[in-house]
Structure formats: C-alpha cells, structure tokens
Amino acid sequence: MVPTIKVAAEDIDVLVAEDNGIIQTLISKLLERRGYRADLVCNGREAVEAVQKKHDDLVLMDMQMPQMDGVTATRTIRGLRGPKSKVPIIALTANALVGQREICLAAGMNGFLTKPIQPDALYEAILRLGRGQSDARRERTGGRPATKLRECDRRSKSGLFGGIT
Helix, strand or coil: CCCCCCCCCCCCEEEEECCCHHHHHHHHHHHHHCCCEEEEECCHHHHHHHHHHCCCCEEEEECCCCCCCHHHHHHHHHCCCCHHHHCCEEEEECCCCCCHHHHHHHHCCCEEEECCCCHHHHHHHHHHHHHHHHHHHHHHHCCCCCCCCCCECCCCCCCCCCCEC
C-alpha cells in the first residue's frame, strides 16, 4: 500500500526510541522518504539522555523497551526543566487494548500510534506535532543542522547512544 498523503519534505528532526531492529528499519525508511532526519536510540533511558543533549522536533516513543519503558521515559522528559520538557512525544505500541491511549496521554504524550505502523497515520502525526517545533528550531539555529541516521547495535546498549554506530 502506497501512502496517500502527498507533501513536500519538511525540515523535521525525529528521535526514534525503539528497541526492535525491524521496526527501526521500517520507521527509518518511512522518515527518509519524507526527507525527515532521524536519530535512533534503543531504550527509554537513552531517549531521555538524547532529549537532554540535542533538540529534536519530536519523539517517536515505543512503550515497551529495556532499561526504561516509554511511559517512564515520557514522565522523566516532562519533568525536565525548560523547553526540552515540551518536545512532542508520540507513543508507538502494539498494545491497542482499551485504556492504553489514555495511559499514554496521562503520562504526557501528545499522540498515539499503533503497530503495525500505518505510513499515512505516521506522516499525519509528524506534520501535526512536529512542524511548529521545526520552525522554532530554525529560528533559533539559523538553519538545518546536519544529523545522521544511526542504528542500534545489538551487542551493546549502555551509555548515551551506547550501541549506536
């Protein structure tokens, strides 16, 4: 199925917190098709550290990850000081049970997507939540910082971006 939403590439940086390599690859390809830049981390702890270290326009947050789950990571990010605490966070979960969306929103997430990921839903959520963040970053930084797509290395998952090549 080919995505039906047609838009020009946006200047949006996305932090992807996902521990499954297949899903990382899928999300990376979907983001790349739209010209978005992605940074990948393997767990919630690394997501919190990444949010503290750089500015992403939004976070795609898996709910079930090692070391720190997505709900705990989101609550930790919301507890940060300053504008980093307000980064839009979209939940990614295979758990579509009744009440899951409410749990994510109560933790401070701004959106909710279920797996398997539907490209149109992903793109719509990114445009809805990431566009304003991107505009604000461009004003602060004067342009588009270079970022590199990184993949988690399954041999090591420790430290900031530990295991990311």
